[in-house]
Amino acid sequence: MNNHLKTWVYDNVLYGAICVTADADFIYVGLGTVQTPAIAPKVVKIDKTTMTTVATWTGAAGQESNTQEIILRGAHLYVALYTTPGKVVDINKGTMTTVATWTGAAGVGEDETQCMALDSSNSFLYLGFDNSARLVNTPIVTIDMDSMVTLETFDTGSKTSIRALCLDSNLLYSGDSPDATSVLTKYSTSPLTKISQVTGLLNSIVSIRVSGNNLYASFLGSAASRVEKYDLRDMTLLSQWVKTGKLLEDLVLGNDGYLYTCAYNTPLQIYKLQTSAMTLKATYTGTINDAYKMFWQGYRLYVACYIFPAKLLELNLPEGTIQSIGQALAKQLETVS
């Protein structure tokens, strides 16, 4: 039963959907393009009820390129751009206009280039970078969300690509790939201090989520795409779920207790995993392609698809108990006159 599935399609074939977030009434989708030279990045605001575009933020053409990550805080959207140097734009979600822009250090070995990973506390944004030139070490930068100024630039000590950051209370976890392998690192914050590290992990870490005492990481690689579960306390590998032949991208924890990961494949697939045993609970196979990022809200899963034109799926994933469904049924029928 997928009768509550909705699909939003962008009206410009040059853009694909890269990242997504939502508030009570609207969905915000960051768009990107493979056009050369780069055309302006966009963030579209979509009415949840009608699944239609109601407003669009447009960045500068030329130097600016894809949106990469998007975070919502209050009246603000924070959008990381895959630019050289890296940028984060503070957007007023009501007017969809730029409030402020943070720009990474330029010309110094291009270390703060191509912002790929973003996570936030209530006040701070943590940025990771692709650093494709690899001329100098890749930093993790902390910026103040109100003033949009740099608070800290932490040298990871590695010429690497950081694709995943996840903040959990006062600990930050990063996934980076200096070569064909990945490194999972645990930091304390304020200031950033490296606590422990797991190295030599096959393939790239693309997403990290934390829940309770466990960390979950998705790894992108057609031969061994997988989701691994670690014990946060000592960073030991507890179990893994492997999906051979698929390109796993984002990972989200649903409020139903399941873990969801998506495949950037034709057609797209979304996998629902039991977190306890890391076993597959169910698979959703779409009719379109290339699931890239997801956002969970209530009983809705929003899936940004990096295809052209951009598409967004809304999946309904209810998890009511028999008792709560019975109560809801009684409540609804009480409106009978």
Add this chain to the structure above:
Amino acid sequence: MNFYAPDELPVAINDGFPVGLILLGETEYYQDFVNDLSVIFRVLVLVSKQDQPSELIKLLPFIETTGTSSILSILALNSDLWGEADDSQIIKNTGLGVTEWGGHKYISTEFLVKVLA
């Protein structure tokens, strides 16, 4: 109109007619991406005690497909039950009959509601 959920069914019904009782029917468990359960709820509408057969006509508006008393149309207005379910629908009305509850027999009708969750 008062409907009692499966976890709050009364011991006896003395007044407040018409009244609704929701009983659990069959539950099927299976693995699907969006549905873990298929639950049948038996929705009973009771209008009065059995010794008042003229009351049968009061059940007809509940069985209609339209109107403010139509169980079918009221459920269709909120078939996902505030996100508790993926979908729900009336699949059958079993006609007019008698239901025994708390030692008494009542004129009633029963709807089968299938809920996917």
